[in-house]
Amino acid sequence: MSTLDENGIATGVPTTPDQRSQITWNSEGAVDITFKASGQSAGVFTSLADAQAGALVAFSRGNSVLVAFRDLVECRLPSQPVLATTLIRRYWAGTWPRDWCVVSHLVTARSGTILVAGEKGSVVELAANASAAMAPTTLVDIAAHVGVTRSSGLALELLGEHITPFFRVLRLRRRFLRGIDAVYGDRLGLRTASGRQAEVPADILEEVQDTPEVALESPIQPIPEI
Numbered sequence: 001m002s003t004l005d006e007n008g009i010a011t012g013v014p015t016t017p018d019q020r021s022q023i024t025w026n027s028e029g030a031v032d033i034t035f036k037a038s039g040q041s042a043g044v045f046t047s048l049a050d051a052q053a054g055a056l057v058a059f060s061r062g063n064s065v066l067v068a069f070r071d072l073v074e075c076r077l078p079s080q081p082v083l084a085t086t087l088i089r090r091y092w093a094g095t096w097p098r099d100w101c102v103v104s105h106l107v108t109a110r111s112g113t114i115l116v117a118g119e120k121g122s123v124v125e126l127a128a129n130a131s132a133a134m135a136p137t138t139l140v141d142i143a144a145h146v147g148v149t150r151s152s153g154l155a156l157e158l159l160g161e162h163i164t165p166f167f168r169v170l171r172l173r174r175r176f177l178r179g180i181d182a183v184y185g186d187r188l189g190l191r192t193a194s195g196r197q198a199e200v201p202a203d204i205l206e207e208v209q210d211t212p213e214v215a216l217e218s219p220i221q222p223i224p225e226i
Contacts, residue, residue, distance in 0.1 A: 004102065009086050012078045020071045020110075024139040030064035030117075033057050033142075037135040038128075045125060047150035053128040053135030054149070055142055059117035063155070068143035069165055071110035080104070080170075084212035085205055087172055092200045098177055101219065105168035111144035112165060114158040122153030173217040180204065 004011050036045055038053040048054050057066055077083055083102065090096030115124055125148070128135055132145035148157055184201070208215045 001100075009090075011083070014075045015078045016073060016075045020073050022140050022143070023069045023072060024067065024143075026066040026139070027059075027061065027064035030061040031057065031059055031066050033066075033139065035135070035137055037137075047125045048127055053132070054146065055126045055136050057115060057124045057126065057142075059115075059122040059153075060120060062117055062119045062122070064117040064122075066115040066139075066142075067113070068139055068141075069109040069112040070140055070143035072107055072165075074105060074107045076105040076168075077102075080212040080216065081209045083170070084208045084215045088204065088208055088215055089200055091172055091177065092180075096172075098172055098174070101169045101171040103167050104170045105166075106164055107166035108162065108164050109143070111161045112159075112163050113142050113146065114156060114165075115154060116156035117153060118155030119153045122151075122155075124151040124154060124157060125149045169218060169221065170216045171219055173215055176215045 034044060034056040036043070036048060036052070036054050036056070038051055040050065040053075042048055042050055045054070045056055059066075083104065087096055087102070091098065113126075126136070126142060126146040127149045129145045129147060136142055136146065144161075146159065148159065151157060184197070
């Protein structure tokens, strides 16, 4: 909907570590991968010439998954205590709806590949791009510099660069808000209840600053249907 900066909430410089990592995962026993080097006979490959390098991925079960991400790095808001106290102040003033969420962590990948089989016997042939330094030989190599030349039966194929496969969402904890409303007066919509003091009580702010997790929670995210 918006950004914290656009709502006047200073977040500081996001924390980003220097090191990068990689993730590979596949449905064990249901994914078979055959690699091909440049100049190797095509063999089981039907869309790759002998001079092309690539990989053949075959799925023996429907809904099987192959995932490979390369050069992953996490970026996160630097201070959850600051975030929690700021949101509580906004909620108290009636300018932060309780249903709003904040994306607090992002995990981005320089490149990645996601393949999901729609049925048993799904196959996909991947060809190494000209920009590839060498032929793919491991699962993580499929995450970069490859393109689909043939596929059959796939429910999803996603290959790309500079993607965001993972993120974390935070919102104000429902139980914590119910406790505030029970003690200091209920709030209807975004209107401050009559009789409620203008500023957040100091004991609430101290608790949130010491243990921000009492005021923040990660709501369960819906699983998209494929």
